Amino acid sequence: MADKTWGGEPFWGLSYDWDPDWLLTERQKELRAKLIDLCEGEMRANAKRSDDELLYPRRNFEILAENGFLSLTVPEEYGGLGENHVAFTMVCETLARYGCASTAMCYVMHIGAVSTLMLRPTPELIEKYIRPLNDCKIGTLSYSDPETGSHFWYPFSSSAERSNGGFKVNKKASWTTSGGFADFYVVQTTSPDFKGYDDLSVFVIDGEHVQAQPSLWDALGLRGNQSGPIQVDGIEIPADQVVGPLGDGAASNDEAVDPWFLIGSSSVWNGIAMGAIDIAKRHTTRKRHVDVGMRVADYPTIQDYVGEAVMDTNACRVFVMSVAQAMDRATDDNRRVLEVGETARADFLHWAWQIKFEAAKNTAHHVDKMLHACGGSGYKRDMELERYVRDAKAGWVMGPTNEVLRQFVGKAVLLGFDALDYWNQTYNKRVVENETKKLDAAGKRELAKELSEQADKDESREPAKA
Numbered sequence: 001m002a003d004k005t006w007g008g009e010p011f012w013g014l015s016y017d018w019d020p021d022w023l024l025t026e027r028q029k030e031l032r033a034k035l036i037d038l039c040e041g042e043m044r045a046n047a048k049r050s051d052d053e054l055l056y057p058r059r060n061f062e063i064l065a066e067n068g069f070l071s072l073t074v075p076e077e078y079g080g081l082g083e084n085h086v087a088f089t090m091v092c093e094t095l096a097r098y099g100c101a102s103t104a105m106c107y108v109m110h111i112g113a114v115s116t117l118m119l120r121p122t123p124e125l126i127e128k129y130i131r132p133l134n135d136c137k138i139g140t141l142s143y144s145d146p147e148t149g150s151h152f153w154y155p156f157s158s159s160a161e162r163s164n165g166g167f168k169v170n171k172k173a174s175w176t177t178s179g180g181f182a183d184f185y186v187v188q189t190t191s192p193d194f195k196g197y198d199d200l201s202v203f204v205i206d207g208e209h210v211q212a213q214p215s216l217w218d219a220l221g222l223r224g225n226q227s228g229p230i231q232v233d234g235i236e237i238p239a240d241q242v243v244g245p246l247g248d249g250a251a252s253n254d255e256a257v258d259p260w261f262l263i264g265s266s267s268v269w270n271g272i273a274m275g276a277i278d279i280a281k282r283h284t285t286r287k288r289h290v291d292v293g294m295r296v297a298d299y300p301t302i303q304d305y306v307g308e309a310v311m312d313t314n315a316c317r318v319f320v321m322s323v324a325q326a327m328d329r330a331t332d333d334n335r336r337v338l339e340v341g342e343t344a345r346a347d348f349l350h351w352a353w354q355i356k357f358e359a360a361k362n363t364a365h366h367v368d369k370m371l372h373a374c375g376g377s378g379y380k381r382d383m384e385l386e387r388y389v390r391d392a393k394a395g396w397v398m399g400p401t402n403e404v405l406r407q408f409v410g411k412a413v414l415l416g417f418d419a420l421d422y423w424n425q426t427y428n429k430r431v432v433e434n435e436t437k438k439l440d441a442a443g444k445r446e447l448a449k450e451l452s453e454q455a456d457k458d459e460s461r462e463p464a465k466a
């Protein structure tokens with residue numbers, strides 16, 4: 001195995017011995033070595049500027065574009081590198097570990113947007129958005145809604161209607177990575193002729209039509225990712241900017257947005273954890289305590305911290321890459337174009353929830369342990385560890401949050417997938433019966449009267465039957 005280098009010297013962190021390289025192809029290892037060089041050359045230095053100045057990492061995106069990474073997963077016939085899900089996890093992890101976690105998160109959203117278009121490719125979408133990617137065209141996903149918080153699959157404040165042969169789109173998003181900086185935004189709204197919250201549609205909106213206020217963005221970590229609110233205010237778009245058929249939103253979420261986002265963002269959390277371990281190795285093997293003649297790394301306590309962090313993080317890395325491999329197998333290495341109604345990645349969604357939960361939990365825990373291992377020196381900004389600590393904390397709270405995920409998994413295991421009820425449509429008879437039991441006869445009559453009046457109102461709003 002080639003040695004890992006940093007500016008022509010042996011890398012100061014963990015060697016390739018501790019990377020699960022049997023999961024990568026030779027080409028993917030070459031791409032990783034190239035990315036590590038790019039991180040050393042400029043991208044890591046830019047991470048500090050993004051963090052200090054809340055600066056969008058555009059220069060890092062230019063570097064990625066110059067080297068073909070903005071179309072990593074796009075088929076070669078459309079100008080891409082034709083790579084698969086495992087390659088995507090490798091790129092996200094490498095960027096976060098050696099370069100810039102904010103860039104890595106913007107990159108996750110970029111490839112998420114690109115992959116959502118490529119789920120339902122049309123000649124128009126390919127010409128306008130896919131072929132120009134390596135001219136540094138940046139995409140992003142805008143799903144979160146101010147009214148529904150981390151339930152990002154529930155676009156309460158957004159809508160679309162038919163207009164002039166195309167569509168008029170209204171979108172309000174509370175958070176959008178690259179908000180105000182992206183060239184195109186893949187957004188989800190309720191469908192025209194909306195029938196209920198599982199009736200969602202996906203559109204692509206050009207950057208010039210998106211109102212954003214990047215100056216409002218200020219956060220604990222991932223400070224360069226500029227995840228501010230955006231608004232699309234009744235913008236008219238041509239019919240060829242709908243992505244997939246109308247009503248395809250839920251399928252598109254399950255088959256593109258969630259799988260790509262979850263394997264990519266989990267890889268960012270794993271990259272941040274590995275980056276913190278690299279820094280801890282560098283510091284603890286160099287710092288000496290003259291009184292006892294030992295380096296910090298010679299204390300068994302510090303060895304325990306690092307050993308446990310490496311094992312836990314590698315468990316998360318192999319877990320993520322294994323799910324990515326499953327998606328590669330189901331999609332013929334990301335070459336299969338799925339018909340509407342066909343699924344492949346979606347069949348592994350409940351695995352993707354698990355990898356995100358574990359990776360986000362792991363990084364939040366072990367960046368703290370690496371800080372403890374480095375002592376007060378790690379608390380100071382010059383070592384860079386404190387940036388990794390702050391960046392790592394975004395994992396747990398980013399939607400789907402870890403609270404939501406562990407409940408999804410526990411509920412699905414115990415009660416079945418239907419019990420998840422994403423759009424609040426299933427009536428919970430047990431809860432209602434339990435609550436009505438608490439009412440006396442008068443209370444029950446009062447409730448029955450209210451329900452009867454509500455039923456009359458609902459009925460009067462329903463379209464008349466022919």
Ligand SMILES: Cc1cc2nc3c(=O)[nH]c(=O)nc-3n(C[C@H](O)[C@H](O)[C@H](O)COP(=O)(O)OP(=O)(O)OC[C@H]3O[C@@H](n4cnc5c(N)ncnc54)[C@H](O)[C@@H]3O)c2cc1C
Pocket residue numbers: 109141142143144148149150151152173175176177178221222225227394397398399400401402403404407
């Ligand atoms: C750095 C960063 C970048 C982001 N980028 C994007 C982006 O590009 N695009 C995008 O669409 N969104 C993005 N988001 C938003 C993210 O996906 C979530 O929507 C957001 O973090 C939720 O924040 P909130 O304050 O609305 O949380 P809330 O939803 O109000 O949650 C508050 C608390 O309630 C808990 N909770 C919520 N629902 C349940 C439930 N059903 N059961 C149990 N507990 C529950 C949560 O876990 C949390 O502990 C980003 C977030 C961050 C931090």
